[in-house]
Amino acid sequence: MTGSGAHGGGRRTMGTHPPDGRPSAVDRVVATVRSGVRDGRFAPGQRLVEADLMRELGIGRNTLREALSRLSSDGLVTIAPHRGASVRRLTRTEVEQLYELREVLEGLAARLAALHINTPGHRDRLLAALDAVQETARTAEMPQYIDENLRFHRTVVEMSGHTRLLELVDQLQLQTFRVQFRSAAAHDRTGMRGFSVSEHQSLAEAILAGDAEQAENIMRTHLRHTGSSILQLPDSDFA
Amino acid sequence: MTGSGAHGGGRRTMGTHPPDGRPSAVDRVVATVRSGVRDGRFAPGQRLVEADLMRELGIGRNTLREALSRLSSDGLVTIAPHRGASVRRLTRTEVEQLYELREVLEGLAARLAALHINTPGHRDRLLAALDAVQETARTAEMPQYIDENLRFHRTVVEMSGHTRLLELVDQLQLQTFRVQFRSAAAHDRTGMRGFSVSEHQSLAEAILAGDAEQAENIMRTHLRHTGSSILQLPDSDFA
DNA sequence: AGGACGAGATTGTAGGACAATCCAGCGAAG
DNA sequence: CTTCGCTGGATTGTCCTACAATCTCGTCCT
Numbered sequence: 001m002t003g004s005g006a007h008g009g010g011r012r013t014m015g016t017h018p019p020d021g022r023p024s025a026v027d028r029v030v031a032t033v034r035s036g037v038r039d040g041r042f043a044p045g046q047r048l049v050e051a052d053l054m055r056e057l058g059i060g061r062n063t064l065r066e067a068l069s070r071l072s073s074d075g076l077v078t079i080a081p082h083r084g085a086s087v088r089r090l091t092r093t094e095v096e097q098l099y100e101l102r103e104v105l106e107g108l109a110a111r112l113a114a115l116h117i118n119t120p121g122h123r124d125r126l127l128a129a130l131d132a133v134q135e136t137a138r139t140a141e142m143p144q145y146i147d148e149n150l151r152f153h154r155t156v157v158e159m160s161g162h163t164r165l166l167e168l169v170d171q172l173q174l175q176t177f178r179v180q181f182r183s184a185a186a187h188d189r190t191g192m193r194g195f196s197v198s199e200h201q202s203l204a205e206a207i208l209a210g211d212a213e214q215a216e217n218i219m220r221t222h223l224r225h226t227g228s229s230i231l232q233l234p235d236s237d238f239a
Numbered sequence: 240m241t242g243s244g245a246h247g248g249g250r251r252t253m254g255t256h257p258p259d260g261r262p263s264a265v266d267r268v269v270a271t272v273r274s275g276v277r278d279g280r281f282a283p284g285q286r287l288v289e290a291d292l293m294r295e296l297g298i299g300r301n302t303l304r305e306a307l308s309r310l311s312s313d314g315l316v317t318i319a320p321h322r323g324a325s326v327r328r329l330t331r332t333e334v335e336q337l338y339e340l341r342e343v344l345e346g347l348a349a350r351l352a353a354l355h356i357n358t359p360g361h362r363d364r365l366l367a368a369l370d371a372v373q374e375t376a377r378t379a380e381m382p383q384y385i386d387e388n389l390r391f392h393r394t395v396v397e398m399s400g401h402t403r404l405l406e407l408v409d410q411l412q413l414q415t416f417r418v419q420f421r422s423a424a425a426h427d428r429t430g431m432r433g434f435s436v437s438e439h440q441s442l443a444e445a446i447l448a449g450d451a452e453q454a455e456n457i458m459r460t461h462l463r464h465t466g467s468s469i470l471q472l473p474d475s476d477f478a
Numbered sequence: 479a480g481g482a483c484g485a486g487a488t489t490g491t492a493g494g495a496c497a498a499t500c501c502a503g504c505g506a507a508g
Numbered sequence: 509c510t511t512c513g514c515t516g517g518a519t520t521g522t523c524c525t526a527c528a529a530t531c532t533c534g535t536c537c538t
Contacts, residue, residue: 025523050489060522062521066308070312081490101344101347105343162336163336288519289519300494320520320521321499322500322520
């Protein structure tokens, strides 16, 4: 999500603001940096110097600082006193811990999703998401496949009906996106896709059957697999 | 942990080593508002007007806005566009969801704490925390008892060695503090203290025994009890 | 060479300005 | 009398400038 979006020539004459229908300047900056981190325009460890970003994005310092502050709360960048912001680089331990969190949180989400499976529209949404994953698993390139993959997970969390949980999981997914990408690229020829797809399928079946216990278990197992596959990456992929 | 900005907010100014002596102005404001919400100086729903707080705290608008922004990411205040910040009021559903989160997160913490029980110093810290709870349960007034109670939970989470988990749980505890307080006050004469204390004791025993499974179960059960006791509060305590 | 020193870069904070937006109160219309 | 629309004040969103504090790094002196 947060697709490339059409943000044309950024530095229009300041002064005029979009007619509120839409994101505040801070929101736009946050979204821009987020997607920038996602698609590698900002590399992990890279420093984000205020003056540069101000020029680049055509915004004032307050706005930028508020955006960076928010990104830091989300864990996507770190801010060191008097040294400024930089794109966060995760250590191996941190990745491990993030996956421990995803395990319990998305496990809860799967459980709740199973409990709410009879909410109108839920069945269709889940089936559609599963279909999309299976389709892109066969045909699409890696970036798209990963995207669809995350969307499937996100759908499950949305179906939990737990707004706070959705926020937390979104954060965690964003933070783990880069390493997840590298891991997926590295394991792609070892049949990982098929394995992952089959886990997704069993998960969907459990949820559709309303089997909360089973859904939670599958989700947790699945994330444990994903996590440990990521942890096999060489040291160069961590801080 | 009342007041004293010992743990500066999110992962913002946490250099690995403390090269800077004092908390930044933003940190001080965040800590001030936090403790203000805790001890009722700021009531839930109350609006936090920038001009007032600027005068009251003697700081500039940038600093204040950055602090409010961070507090909003922590979920302690809400910021509505063009309406500013106000102390967050939780709905019944939100409280329920927060306790679902605490259940899985602190459950994980208890499990990890049990696994790490042999780390030097851990046994003593846990025993000290348990002792403090039991002591204040007998002798102290409600605010102090609740404080010690939270400190006990926090100790368990610290012993998990999972820094991100600690941050999340801290957030959740802060958000639920208010209702937790009212609930405790309401149930105090129904022997709730003794019940809670005995659960804490079994939890400590399970952790000390290194029984991760049992520790997680007790923690989760305990939080489920706490949560449902809070949900018995009348509607007037919710948004 | 090694360490002290200073110049430039960068951030932290204050404070002013102005447009956009919200809100309460008032008056007109039904 | 109630409802609707308008206006003016209050408040926020964003920009800007300024300056002190702090960090970085190259230079110079011993």
